Amino acid sequence: NAGVTQTPKFRVLKTGQSMTLLCAQDMNHEYMYWYRQDPGMGLRLIHYSVGEGTTAKGEVPDGYNVSRLKKQNFLLGLESAAPSQTSVYFCASSTLGTTASPLHFGNGTRLTVT
Amino acid sequence: KQEVTQIPAALSVPEGENLVLNCSFTDSAIYNLQWFRQDPGKGLTSLLLIQSSQREQTSGRLNASLDKSSGRSTLYIAASQPGDSATYLCASGGYNFNKFYFGSGTKLNVKP
Numbered sequence: 001n002a003g004v005t006q007t008p009k010f011r012v013l014k015t016g017q018s019m020t021l022l023c024a025q026d027m028n029h030e031y032m033y034w035y036r037q038d039p040g041m042g043l044r045l046i047h048y049s050v051g052e053g054t055t056a057k058g059e060v061p062d063g064y065n066v067s068r069l070k071k072q073n074f075l076l077g078l079e080s081a082a083p084s085q086t087s088v089y090f091c092a093s094s095t096l097g098t099t100a101s102p103l104h105f106g107n108g109t110r111l112t113v114t
Numbered sequence: 115k116q117e118v119t120q121i122p123a124a125l126s127v128p129e130g131e132n133l134v135l136n137c138s139f140t141d142s143a144i145y146n147l148q149w150f151r152q153d154p155g156k157g158l159t160s161l162l163l164i165q166s167s168q169r170e171q172t173s174g175r176l177n178a179s180l181d182k183s184s185g186r187s188t189l190y191i192a193a194s195q196p197g198d199s200a201t202y203l204c205a206s207g208g209y210n211f212n213k214f215y216f217g218s219g220t221k222l223n224v225k226p
Contacts, residue, residue, distance in 0.1 A: 105157025
């Protein structure tokens with residue numbers, strides 16, 4: 001019973017490098033989300049998707065791009081990493097797009113940009 | 115934009131105590147209020163969800179209340195256990211997840 005799986009778990013990048021975070025869910029959920037969590041701050045929504053082939057901007061989208069080519073996968077890309085992007089990134093999914101639908105979270109990716 | 119605040123940031127109590135975690139929000143026009151638990155190195159797990167028309171929800175030793183008029187929610191944990199040690203986050207917002215705002219959490223340590 002995998003649920004939401006994120007890879008990698010840890011990554012260290014140098015400023016200017018690029019990388020892609022992968023999120024996979026096996027629950028057939030339509031909605032998927034990328035959040036970042038920083039010390040002393042709550043989770044903030046980066047981008048989200050309401051279905052295969054769709055993406056939308058959240059609260060803090062700058063510096064990130066996303067793609068949802070397959071229903072089960074949601075990719076988060078950093079084209080040119082900056083130290084301000086050092087954070088823990090969480091992927092989540094839900095059956096419905098309303099906040100009455102439970103959110104299922106992955107275990108996170110800890111990214112450090114030096 | 116909704117601001118969600120959780121005070122204190124950390125709390126340490128001896129096993130067996132009853133305790134209350136606080137959550138305050140600035141915009142009372144919320145759709146619901148949710149409480150989550152986060153264990154170290156893990157994602158969030160939903161504990162309780164209170165709809166805007168409700169005043170409280172209970173699950174086992176947990177009871178969450180909501181007072182929209184004062185912009186406050188509390189999570190009551192009865193007879194705390196070391197296994198309750200975790201970070202507890204609240205989140206409030208509108209109908210859709212793009213208007214769903216998290217607090218920064220209260221880190222709870224229950225000492226044996």
